[in-house]
Amino acid sequence: MEAFSFHNPTKILFGEGQISGLGAAMKQDGISKCLMIGGTGSLKYNGAYEQIVRALNDAGVELFESWGVQANPTLDKVKEIIAQVKESGVEAILAAGGGSVIDTAKAVAAGVFLNDPWNAFTGTEKIRKAMPIYTVLTISATGSEMNGNFVVTNMQPKQKWGMFSPLVYPKLSVIDPSLQNTLPFKQTANGAMDAIAHILEYYFADDKALSTLAINEALLRTIVEMTDRLKRDSKDLVARGNLAWSATLALNGLSAVGLKSGDWACHSIEHAFSALHPEIAHGEGLGVIFPAWIEYLSEKYPTRFLPWAKNVWKEDSIALAVRRFRDKLQRWGLAASLRDLGIKQNELPILLDMIMVQPEIGGVFKLKKEEVRSLLMLAF
Amino acid sequence: MEAFSFHNPTKILFGEGQISGLGAAMKQDGISKCLMIGGTGSLKYNGAYEQIVRALNDAGVELFESWGVQANPTLDKVKEIIAQVKESGVEAILAAGGGSVIDTAKAVAAGVFLNDPWNAFTGTEKIRKAMPIYTVLTISATGSEMNGNFVVTNMQPKQKWGMFSPLVYPKLSVIDPSLQNTLPFKQTANGAMDAIAHILEYYFADDKALSTLAINEALLRTIVEMTDRLKRDSKDLVARGNLAWSATLALNGLSAVGLKSGDWACHSIEHAFSALHPEIAHGEGLGVIFPAWIEYLSEKYPTRFLPWAKNVWKEDSIALAVRRFRDKLQRWGLAASLRDLGIKQNELPILLDMIMVQPEIGGVFKLKKEEVRSLLMLAF
Numbered sequence: 001m002e003a004f005s006f007h008n009p010t011k012i013l014f015g016e017g018q019i020s021g022l023g024a025a026m027k028q029d030g031i032s033k034c035l036m037i038g039g040t041g042s043l044k045y046n047g048a049y050e051q052i053v054r055a056l057n058d059a060g061v062e063l064f065e066s067w068g069v070q071a072n073p074t075l076d077k078v079k080e081i082i083a084q085v086k087e088s089g090v091e092a093i094l095a096a097g098g099g100s101v102i103d104t105a106k107a108v109a110a111g112v113f114l115n116d117p118w119n120a121f122t123g124t125e126k127i128r129k130a131m132p133i134y135t136v137l138t139i140s141a142t143g144s145e146m147n148g149n150f151v152v153t154n155m156q157p158k159q160k161w162g163m164f165s166p167l168v169y170p171k172l173s174v175i176d177p178s179l180q181n182t183l184p185f186k187q188t189a190n191g192a193m194d195a196i197a198h199i200l201e202y203y204f205a206d207d208k209a210l211s212t213l214a215i216n217e218a219l220l221r222t223i224v225e226m227t228d229r230l231k232r233d234s235k236d237l238v239a240r241g242n243l244a245w246s247a248t249l250a251l252n253g254l255s256a257v258g259l260k261s262g263d264w265a266c267h268s269i270e271h272a273f274s275a276l277h278p279e280i281a282h283g284e285g286l287g288v289i290f291p292a293w294i295e296y297l298s299e300k301y302p303t304r305f306l307p308w309a310k311n312v313w314k315e316d317s318i319a320l321a322v323r324r325f326r327d328k329l330q331r332w333g334l335a336a337s338l339r340d341l342g343i344k345q346n347e348l349p350i351l352l353d354m355i356m357v358q359p360e361i362g363g364v365f366k367l368k369k370e371e372v373r374s375l376l377m378l379a380f
Numbered sequence: 381m382e383a384f385s386f387h388n389p390t391k392i393l394f395g396e397g398q399i400s401g402l403g404a405a406m407k408q409d410g411i412s413k414c415l416m417i418g419g420t421g422s423l424k425y426n427g428a429y430e431q432i433v434r435a436l437n438d439a440g441v442e443l444f445e446s447w448g449v450q451a452n453p454t455l456d457k458v459k460e461i462i463a464q465v466k467e468s469g470v471e472a473i474l475a476a477g478g479g480s481v482i483d484t485a486k487a488v489a490a491g492v493f494l495n496d497p498w499n500a501f502t503g504t505e506k507i508r509k510a511m512p513i514y515t516v517l518t519i520s521a522t523g524s525e526m527n528g529n530f531v532v533t534n535m536q537p538k539q540k541w542g543m544f545s546p547l548v549y550p551k552l553s554v555i556d557p558s559l560q561n562t563l564p565f566k567q568t569a570n571g572a573m574d575a576i577a578h579i580l581e582y583y584f585a586d587d588k589a590l591s592t593l594a595i596n597e598a599l600l601r602t603i604v605e606m607t608d609r610l611k612r613d614s615k616d617l618v619a620r621g622n623l624a625w626s627a628t629l630a631l632n633g634l635s636a637v638g639l640k641s642g643d644w645a646c647h648s649i650e651h652a653f654s655a656l657h658p659e660i661a662h663g664e665g666l667g668v669i670f671p672a673w674i675e676y677l678s679e680k681y682p683t684r685f686l687p688w689a690k691n692v693w694k695e696d697s698i699a700l701a702v703r704r705f706r707d708k709l710q711r712w713g714l715a716a717s718l719r720d721l722g723i724k725q726n727e728l729p730i731l732l733d734m735i736m737v738q739p740e741i742g743g744v745f746k747l748k749k750e751e752v753r754s755l756l757m758l759a760f
Contacts, residue, residue, distance in 0.1 A: 003398060008388070012387065015381075208622075214599070215598050218591075242591040
């Protein structure tokens with residue numbers, strides 16, 4: 001088992017009505033003014049906004065609001081919110097939404113102390129400080145509620161880049177699965193695929209972290225089963241809760257223990273899809289590229305991929321497991337190919353250039369430009 | 381899924397040679413003087429002591445030493461070390477050893493701020509403050525390296541009581557599995573059984589936390605497989621590492637998510653065994669009572685116990701799974717009955733009185749005195 005360090009200081013409050021604990025927690029941390037960052041308004045339909053206002057009001061924490069974060073959040077929005085933070089003099093950020101909102105909050109919390117928030121991504125400036133972040137999660141997918149990762153898109157030039165800092169772990173995240181009851185199933189499924197992808201980025205990296213691999217198989221099976229249950233009944237709170245917690249664990253460090261830094265080639269590839277076409281949901285893009293990536297690599301490294309077939313899909317053949325995986329995603333209503341995603345064949349060279357900013361991608365299974373070209377063709 | 385809160389702030393450094401990071405971490409936390417608490421000297425054989433001295437020396441952290449903590453650590457020892465802490469003026473505790481040493485360190489770290497450290501256990505005083513704790517783990521068993529639990533025995537009267545405080549989570553724990561290569565197999569097996577017991581205390585508590593149950597099954601299977609491998613080869617570092625990490629996860633909060641507060645009847649019962657006979661290893665005592673407890677309760681609640689038989693032991697019958705569990709423990713060289721543990725029949729009434737300080741034990745499956753008597757007879 002590879003050496004590792006593990007440290008996850010985020011506190012989780014999980015369950016229905018747990019938003020009520022948010023104000024008291026902020027007060028205890030000495031926060032008197034906070035800026036809530038929200039998306040495009042679903043908070044007002046699922047009941048979260050009302051509960052947040054009440055919790056902060058009860059605790060005497062003054063609430064400022066910044067709305068309008070979109071999927072694939074942009075650097076421009078981050079800069080706009082940083083200006084609001086400076087103007088209002090808030091002491092904390094409350095991210096109320098999904099991964100895009102939480103990622104934006106992280107870029108803001110760190111970026112407020114930098115000359116330019118994009119400098120953290122380019123490496124020009126180092127993150128040495130960040131404002132405290134609290135979150136209320138409204139869709140389980142990215143795991144951003146319990147990690148130090150964030151992804152932001154710079155529109156000039158189109159770059160969707162990821163970043164990690166131990167300073168932006170949320171102090172406290174509220175996961176109330178019942179807030180997700182009103183999600184369209186497609187969004188639940190995209191979130192589930194995102195969580196599956198996080199686990200898979202680590203799963204194939206090493207075959208000696210047997211404890212982590214066993215946990216990851218348990219999480220993969222649970223995510224698939226719970227998503228199937230939610231397809232039948234979107235208000236199945238047992239399934240909703242177990243999917244939510246599995247998605248959090250999928251990228252909170254636990255699934256990575258002893259598995260190096262993971263591979264992340266599929267994420268690099270998908271980031272190009274949704275940078276070029278911001279309407280592509282991250283999870284759906286991953287659902288197209290991941291089965292193709294497994295199919296492509298398993299020819300070369302069958303022993304590394306066979307346990308996934310056996311222990312997750314109960315299949316003795318990788319090809320059959322890939323088919324089961326693809327069928328499952330299609331039954332969830334997700335795209336099966338790049339074409340389904342709305343990508344045109346003449347865009348493949350553009351995508352390839354966007355993906356190959358380095359001569360190779362993939363932390364474990366190195367892929368050169370020609371190989372990524374073949375992989376894109378396979379996924380097309 | 382039951383509501384829960386989760387917060388585990390302990391940082392883990394895992395792998396061979398990781399003790400070297402200890403001094404720098406302490407220095408970064410502003411520690412200039414620390415008291416190392418040790419057991420009966422194995423640190424000097426497994427190489428840990430030498431590495432600790434070097435790491436602290438390199439970082440300029442002054443090291444004081446307190447040796448002689450025994451299995452089933454006592455309140456008297458805690459008081460003795462508190463006096464040393466006060467005299468030396470150290471700012472932190474470094475627990476170098478197994479669960480007994482770490483538990484002692486926690487009782488010291490909190491007890492130093494109380495009128496009497498036992499007051500925390502009786503509830504007379506509340507823990508409001510604790511010294512920072514660092515640990516170097518030398519045997520994987522109790523999970524104390526990544527939780528806020530500690531158990532201490534008061535010899536007058538004989539009471540082995542457990543305690544929890546969020547203030548005594550270690551700041552940093554070093555888990556170097558190679559330090560455990562020199563352990564006699566019996567101790568490895570006792571530790572494995574202790575970790576199994578921690579998972580089982582939660583596992584049967586609820587059937588809706590499907591994500592946690594799947595993780596717990598993964599951990600149970602991994603612990604059994606890795607212990608089997610270590611029986612064949614005590615220097616199998618892959619098995620050693622995966623057993624160590626599984627034992628940490630068995631009681632760091634993860635295995636408890638959505639499973640109420642667990643049951644803990646078997647722990648209450650075992651604490652009486654080893655309070656009466658301090659030579660009984662906690663893990664071995666648990667290995668006697670747990671199969672009996674499952675056998676006893678599964679007659680009344682078969683549906684609650686069947687998933688354990690199926691998913692951990694691949695048996696369709698609980699009785700067969702209990703037999704497999706008992707056989708496994710016996711093959712590991714652990715006692716199969718109270719009699720094997722050296723307990724005499726005329727001691728059963730004494731044990732029963734020690735166990736039944738309340739009219740019932742068991743957080744999930746309530747057991748009255750008569751039922752515990754039957755259970756003890758079954759285990760005898």
